Amino acid sequence: ICAVAAAPADATDPDAGEGEMAVVPDGYTIIYKNKACGRIPAELARGVSLILNEAGPMTVSVGNAALQIDSADCDIEPVFGDWLEGLTFNIKISASLAEVKGGFDPDELAAGLEDKVRALAEGVLELEKSTGCDFLHLGSALEMRHPLRLRGAAENLALVLPELDMRVCVSARLDRSFNLDLKETGQ
Secondary structure (H helix, E strand, O other), X not given: OEEEEEEEHHHOOXXXXXXXEEEEEEEEEEEEOOEEEEEEXXXXXXXXXXXXXXXXXXXXXXXXXXXXXXXXXXXXEEEOOOOOOEEEEEEEEEEXXXXXXXXXXXXXHHHHHXXXXXXXXXXXXXXXXXXXXXXXXXXXXXXXXXXXXXXXXXXXXXXXXXXXXXXXXXXXXXXXXXXXXXXXXXX
């Protein structure tokens, strides 16, 4: 559900009078067990899609380049102790160079993309932990993959979320550069 905020109307409507307010989109409301329990800022919304393996093509700016994420795959690995001690999110990104101004280094672009994706995923996971709401439905996904070891995770993961150690590992690969040479480093 789209969250909204009040903003000066002149920012969205040039015909608005001085001091008028307007309602503008402001991220997404987190609904868990039929209750609103927080919000996802618009800038983190892509992180939800990446973690849930629902990321469609998206463009991300890295330095002087625009990278088109063509595919993203997130594999969630549980870290076991007595029950569940943590989760490791392994995200693999395949991207193309869509636009660049000046020279570029493909390794630096891939590293920059990894940093941006990691920050998005970590931001969303911090929200998951801080709200205590399993709005990503990680418990259900884990219980399906490990039905004997994680029986009840779908109902109980929210109770242990704040204590879970969550790690995000990202690897990015630039597959194509369209008409640009990936080895180009000059202006």
